[in-house]
Amino acid sequence: MLALVLGNRIADPLRRLAAQAAALGRGEPVEPVQTSIREVAESGAALAEASRTIRRREEDLRRLNDALETRVGERTRDLAETNARLIAAATGRERAEAQLRQSQKMEAVGRLTGGVAHDFNNLLTVVLGNLALARRRLGELEEHSPATERIGRGIDNAVEGANRAAILTQRLLAFSRQQPLAPEAVDANRLVAGMSDLLRRTLGEDIEIETVLSGGLWRAHADPNQLESSLLNLAVNARDAMPAGGKLTIETANAYLDEAYAAGREDVDAGQYVLICVSDTGTGMSPEVVTRAFEPFFTTKPTGKGTGLGLSQVYGFARQSGGHAAIYSEPGQGSTVKLYLPRLRDAELPAAAGTQAQPAAPGTGLHTGRGAVVLVVEDEEMVRDFAVTALEEAGCRTIAAGDGPSALALLSAHPEVTLLFTDVVLAGPMNGRELAAAALARRPRLLVLFTTGYTRNAIIHHGRLDEGVNFLGKPYTASALLERISRLLA
Missing domain, CATH: 3.40.50.2300 (Response regulator)
Known part of the structure; x- marks a missing residue:
């Protein structure tokens, strides 16, 4: 607009100069020309200044626009980061709430199974004890007739059934973290190596067994008998997942669970652990099955083929020992169960427990x-x-x-x-x-x-x-x- 006004100002003197030139050509009298030329010069100077002003204002507008775009970009990034944090917080909250519900469910089931196991243990003590006494008295009879043999077989069958019930009760106590543990310093490499023959006899010839033992492995603080039982449970589960045969791998390693890993899991403490992994090449598990695999009585096996207490016993043992258990699996790709046991340092070596009695002397x-x-x-x-x-x-x-x-x-x-x-x-x-x-x-x-x-x-x-x-x-x-x-x- 300013340039238009100034353009009009310089156009008027130019028109007058042109008119005066035409009049002079016709020999007519004209006003002095100097005034019009001065006006044209002044208008031209004003026009140049206006042009510079316009360029400055255009530059200022460009810088303002660039600054505005920068601020909009920064604000957009801030909003995106805030939105990402909100999504992460919501996801973490949902995961924590799901873990809390799972933990509360497991705790409630644990209290129930613990109470049931207590009553069953009293009853099984009576049943097993009196069956053993009856078997002994039957064996003392001088007469060995078909009737006494049938009675003996019946007693033996009853004892076998009661022993199986006792094992189930022990697993219930393990899941509810109420079994008595006698933890000590455990060399996991030696324990795994010592189980090789037992595993080969248990799993059969169709299962290839490989052990990968880590050098410089820390000692774990755990009950060695319960650890062997847990590893045997995992191996049997792996065998059942490989009906046509496959490969079982047991690995040991030193592991550190950091704060980030522990923060997303309520039942995990950050720190150093001895890790034992049991992997198979079997059918694998879906995500839905993985989330329920540690629950007692949950099983994907046909009716009568499993109690659903094997993995729950492993989970309970790991938690009661101060460790952690986790499952990683995909359908058709096999499964890996990771057992984390707390590391034992030399300064933390436990005193000998009173329950570890030495064997009686010969002849006693x-x-x-x-x-x-x-x-x-x-x-x-x-x-x-x-x-x-x-x-x-x-x-x-x-x-x-x-x-x-x-x-x-x-x-x-x-x-x-x-x-x-x-x-x-x-x-x-x-x-x-x-x-x-x-x-x-x-x-x-x-x-x-x-x-x-x-x-x-x-x-x-x-x-x-x-x-x-x-x-x-x-x-x-x-x-x-x-x-x-x-x-x-x-």
């Missing part, structure tokens, strides 16, 4: 306790009667009580008692640990052997036996009871 056998006086404390009458019968048949003298106060009174009345055999969970005002403490205060040299079918109690904390505790888990047989007592007395 089960008759070491003959003549010993044992105070049996058990609030379940059938279990108490079985324990008394088993001990008396082995030549022990027994005194029985159903609660703590009665046991203390009997202990005072019978100074000849040499060993206290007590359940931990007792009816009445005292539990077994409190009874033992009161008894030892009176008789410091008294031997004490605990038993229980439920491990959330006074002698087991965080799934581990207290130091110096002698323990016999339920269900137990007469021979197991006598062997443990004979070792204590020896």
Whole structure:
């Protein structure tokens, strides 16, 4: 607009100059020409200044536009980053909520299975114990007729069924993290190598077994017997996933789970672990199956082909040991189960547990306790009667009580008692640990052997036996009871 105005200003003097030139050509009188030329010069200078002003303003507008585009770009990136963070937070929250629901479900199932296992252990102690006593008495008969043989086979079958029930109960306790563990320093390489023959016999010739053992492997802190049981469970599961044969690989390695990995998993602590991987080349699992694989009683096998407790036992053992278990699988591509066990440092070496009794000296056998006086404390009458019968048949003298106060009174009345055999969970005002403490205060040299079918109690904390505790888990047989007592007395 400014250029248009200035253009008009210079056009008028130019038109007048042209008119004056035409008049001079006709010989007509004209006004002085200098005024028009000056006006043209002034207008031209003004026009040049206006052009420069326009260019400056165009440059300012361009810079403003560039700055605006830069700010819009930065704001767009900020909004995109904020949106990404919100999406990540929402995803993380959903994952955490799903894990919390899964954890709560597993905890609820664990409490239920723990209570069921406790009741079953008492019942199985009675069943297994009395079957063993009946089998022994049947074997003492001089007459061996077809009838006694049939009775013997029936007893043997009943014992086999009860033993299987005991194994299921143990797996329930493992899943609910209530089995008593005796962790120690474990060389995973040596343990895996030592299981090679057992695995080959168990899995059969169709399964190729390979072990990849890491050099410089740290020691793990775990119960070696339960670790062997877990690895055997994983190997059997892998075999079942390879019905036409395949390859099983067991690897060991040092591993570190960082904060980022632990943050997305409520039940994982960041730190150093000993890793044992069990991989197969089988059918694999879908994502839906993987999310439920550790649940008890969940199985993809046909009815009657599996209990659904193998992987749940592995999961419970890993968690109770302070470790972690994870499954990686794709349909048709096989599966890998990773078992993380806490690393044991030299400064953390545990003291020898009281339950790790040395074998009895040669010749002592089960008759070491003959003549010993044992105070049996058990609030379940059938279990108490079985324990008394088993001990008396082995030549022990027994005194029985159903609660703590009665046991203390009997202990005072019978100074000849040499060993206290007590359940931990007792009816009445005292539990077994409190009874033992009161008894030892009176008789410091008294031997004490605990038993229980439920491990959330006074002698087991965080799934581990207290130091110096002698323990016999339920269900137990007469021979197991006598062997443990004979070792204590020896």
